[in-house]
Amino acid sequence: METLIEHVVIRRQGGPEELRVEQLALAPPAAGEIRIRHLAVGVNFLDVYHRNGVYPLPALPATIGVEGVGIVEAVGTGVSGMHPGQRIAYAGRPGAYAAVRNLPADYAVVLPDAVPTEAVAGALLRGITAHMLFHHVRPLQAGDTVLVHAAAGGLGLVLVQWAKALGARVIGTVGSRAKAELALAHGLDCAVLYREEDFVAAAREFTGGRGVDFAIDGIGGPTLLRSFDAVRPYGMAASIGQAGGMPGPVDLMQIGNPRAISFSRPGVMRLMRDPALYREGADATLARLADGLQVRIGAELPLAQAADAHRMLEEGRTTGALLLRP
Known part of the structure; x- marks a missing residue:
């Protein structure tokens, strides 16, 4: 009925x-x-x-x-x-x-x-996304540096804590001082107020001029190409959304010389169509929650x-x- x-x-x-x-x-x-x-x-x-x-x-x-x-x-x-x-x-x-x-x-x-x-x-979808990024797209190692955009958002706070739990150092962009305080309270190492500061310059300073190992960009638009500039040679940038507008076409020359980086456009919905990967990500998220993920x-x-x-x-x-x- x-x-x-x-x-x-x-x-x-x-x-x-x-x-x-x-x-x-x-x-x-x-x-x-x-x-x-x-x-x-x-x-x-x-x-x-x-x-x-x-x-x-x-x-x-x-x-x-x-x-x-x-x-x-x-x-x-x-x-x-x-x-x-x-x-x-x-x-x-x-x-x-x-x-x-x-x-x-x-x-x-x-x-x-x-x-x-x-x-x-x-947290479930965001945790599965974090697991995808840090365990499948680019396995994160202790000591790696990560750039997270919108670090005070729902996904941003999960990514910051997940990366920190794996031993990484994390720099993140935020839109206000209140959001900076929130992200820092959740483990962010360095907050960049993107309306007032150049996040590329801040990322370079954070890494001693080298660039981050992994940049995670859910903003899109013109921000994506600038995220490429924050990545060290042979590091990686991942585009996971377009909150700020659709990014333009990315060609090999934009990730090749002189940047020499890897680029990924992973899709969490595609990952979750695989029952084994879905369960793996869900179990990892529940484990993080049990370990204190806020x-x-x-x-x-x-x-x-x-x-x-x-x-x-x-x-x-x-x-x-x-x-x-x-």
């Missing part, structure tokens, strides 16, 4: 105003699925890219959002090891902006009692205010993670 459930839906791609609250029919979980009632939904820039069309969706209308924590309400046939009442988290499966949803059971990660709902809702929740809004959450994110008015509460 179908049930009417509150969803946040887009019927065409565009600005935050395209996010509309609707009552949609939800069927019972199919074979291999579970039904979960969300406790919290993580808001990520990936959701913005799905909404505005930078990353096209398979079909419209659609419910966006790729990360949530909830309670299992029902289990479809063929699902083993899961039962109603369990608290689970997931990432990588669109459809999170809803009070209740059906989810392929393979994506569900059963949570230990000691892991707070808010922490994992704000997840700052900058704001929580009702699910119906998803459009406001997107505006806050795009306008840089958030620190830490942003959650929606059904």
Whole structure:
């Protein structure tokens, strides 16, 4: 029997105003699925890219959002090891902006009692991203230097702490002195106020003129080429987003002579399509949370205010993670 459930839906791609609250029919979980009632939904820039069309969706209308924590309400046939009442988290499966949803059971990660709902809702996708970057894209070694843009954001704070736990030194860009203080309190070694300072010069000074070993750029636009200039010869730059605009085409001459660096454009959604890598990243994130990874929740809004959450994110008015509460 179908049930009417509150969803946040887009019927065409565009600005935050395209996010509309609707009552949609939800069927019972199919074979291999579970039904979960969300406790919290993580808001990520990936959701913005799905909404505005930078990353096209398979079909419209659609419910966006790729990360949530909830309670299992029902289990479809063929699902083993899961039962109603369990608290689970997931990432990588669109459809999170809803009070209740059906989810392929393979994506569900059963949570230990000691892991707070808010922490994992704000950290699972970001933790899997950090694991991808520091263990698969460029394995980080103790003593390495890392540049992180938007170091006080939800992903930035996770990347800073993860890199520090691996023994790296981290320099990060921030938009205000308050954000600098927040990032420094989470382990950042050097904060650069990018509106007042040249982050390339700061990165060079931080490394004694050499350049960082690894630059992680989620800003895009003209910032990406400048990030290349902050990297040492034979170091690496990774482009993981475009919060500041789509980067222009990158050709071999831009990463070759005289820079002589490596360049990566990794995709965490692609990684999470591999069940083994998804589980590996999720387990690594839970382990980091157990070891003391701090997840700052900058704001929580009702699910119906998803459009406001997107505006806050795009306008840089958030620190830490942003959650929606059904």
